[in-house]
Amino acid sequence: MALTAKFVKTQELLFELRVADVMRRDVITVRPDQTMTELRRILRDHRISGTPVAAGDELVGMITIADLIAFLNSDEEEALIGDKMTANPDSLFSDQLLVHAIQQFDATRFGRFPVLDPRSRKLVGILTKGLIIEGMLRAMEQAFQEEEIRQYRASHIFEDMVAEYKEIYLTYELVGRDFDRAGKASTQMKRNLKRLGIRPDIIHRLAVASYEAEMNTVLYAESGVMEFRIAPEEIVMRLRDRGPGIADVEKAKQPGYSGAPEWVREMGFGAGMGIPNIIKCADRIDLQSTVGVGTTLSVRIFTGAGANRAGDEGGGT
Amino acid sequence: MTLREVVEELSAEVLHGAEEELNGTVATVAAGDLMSDVLTRATIADLLVTGLSNMQTIRTATVAGIKSIVIVRGKPVSPQMIDLAREEDLVLMVTGMKLFEAAGRLWARGLRTGETRA
Ligand SMILES: Nc1ncnc2c1ncn2[C@@H]1O[C@H](COP(=O)(O)OP(=O)(O)OP(=O)(O)O)[C@@H](O)[C@H]1O
Ligand SMILES: [Mg+2]
Numbered sequence: 001m002a003l004t005a006k007f008v009k010t011q012e013l014l015f016e017l018r019v020a021d022v023m024r025r026d027v028i029t030v031r032p033d034q035t036m037t038e039l040r041r042i043l044r045d046h047r048i049s050g051t052p053v054a055a056g057d058e059l060v061g062m063i064t065i066a067d068l069i070a071f072l073n074s075d076e077e078e079a080l081i082g083d084k085m086t087a088n089p090d091s092l093f094s095d096q097l098l099v100h101a102i103q104q105f106d107a108t109r110f111g112r113f114p115v116l117d118p119r120s121r122k123l124v125g126i127l128t129k130g131l132i133i134e135g136m137l138r139a140m141e142q143a144f145q146e147e148e149i150r151q152y153r154a155s156h157i158f159e160d161m162v163a164e165y166k167e168i169y170l171t172y173e174l175v176g177r178d179f180d181r182a183g184k185a186s187t188q189m190k191r192n193l194k195r196l197g198i199r200p201d202i203i204h205r206l207a208v209a210s211y212e213a214e215m216n217t218v219l220y221a222e223s224g225v226m227e228f229r230i231a232p233e234e235i236v237m238r239l240r241d242r243g244p245g246i247a248d249v250e251k252a253k254q255p256g257y258s259g260a261p262e263w264v265r266e267m268g269f270g271a272g273m274g275i276p277n278i279i280k281c282a283d284r285i286d287l288q289s290t291v292g293v294g295t296t297l298s299v300r301i302f303t304g305a306g307a308n309r310a311g312d313e314g315g316g317t
Numbered sequence: 318m319t320l321r322e323v324v325e326e327l328s329a330e331v332l333h334g335a336e337e338e339l340n341g342t343v344a345t346v347a348a349g350d351l352m353s354d355v356l357t358r359a360t361i362a363d364l365l366v367t368g369l370s371n372m373q374t375i376r377t378a379t380v381a382g383i384k385s386i387v388i389v390r391g392k393p394v395s396p397q398m399i400d401l402a403r404e405e406d407l408v409l410m411v412t413g414m415k416l417f418e419a420a421g422r423l424w425a426r427g428l429r430t431g432e433t434r435a
Contacts (some may be wrong), residue, residue: 183376265351268367277357
């Protein structure tokens, strides 16, 4: 799966590549007034099988090894490139998406295309299938390396830093009823934890607990601050919100209890499973609430070698 | 069953997801409109089938580790949801079928919840 995910990311990355990113810029060109004998030497010396024909930096044609063979098989002694070339050849623009260029290769079966600047229409490069593959591999490698380096750096942060106490704090501000962003903090946090190299089952428990808590604040309260304290042996999430508070905290912990109004159900919430889910995921929780003031929830999850495996019952309250 | 077969079985329209991703296989399904029910699962489902179509659908799947989503009843899907699906690398599709029919068809094709019954 990880590999497929990477592969798909790569595909998306390819959709961002343009012809200019992978084309070769130092194009070998020939002039229309050069001879076919000269062409033979040029193709051989540069080990290429075709080349644009240019007058100045104006593209006038393409000439390939196939044209040369046809000429050699004829009984002509000598000829000018200008007479044997394909005039007005198909070309690409440097700002074209690479995927479109690839389609053009497929559609025509040509091995190479001259590349023109979209404004000046001057010859600025050449694109071959080989160059496309090279360019794609380069882009892929770069994307993988960036994420790998990030993960490597983050996952070694505790080993790399020298201190008596090592902790990282990450904080998010939550806004009541902001449903475009609701849950964003928790999904970002999930990504952060992955980079930190936290065990996947622990990440899952933290993400679920954090998301349920974040949604409660966005659904029921005015605003909140969600803080994660990441230490070598544990992660503690604390969410303090300003809002109506919960009148009966013990009741709210019961599965199926919900005080959610109808509009909350329409949004996909209000099963009364949020706080029970949090309890299930956590090793320790502490839920305090004052009606009319707000609610504070702390969730502690152990991350050390002996930490609970997924599926183990959490330590509960 | 591959995701492509799911698309065909449900006559679904793929809103985000590359060809290669549709080759991925699915065995387990979470179905429902209440997100906490999805999050309370003990195992990670391959596919979420839901009538809920908002940003929380995508975020819930992300948090739950579910990689593909079918939205039922032809509910409109906002461009922001598609953007988010792209960002989170999820396959997102929509079908005109109701939750009951969509779930029934997938069950008939051998997909299960993946959870042991309590
Ligand atoms: N931060 C909060 N501020 C005020 N009330 C809250 C808060 N969190 C929870 N509640 C109250 O406690 C009830 C139970 O919360 P819980 O998260 O368990 O279930 P739910 O939000 O109703 O449904 P679900 O989480 O399954 O979608 C809520 O319906 C709400 O009335
Ligand atoms: Mg809730």
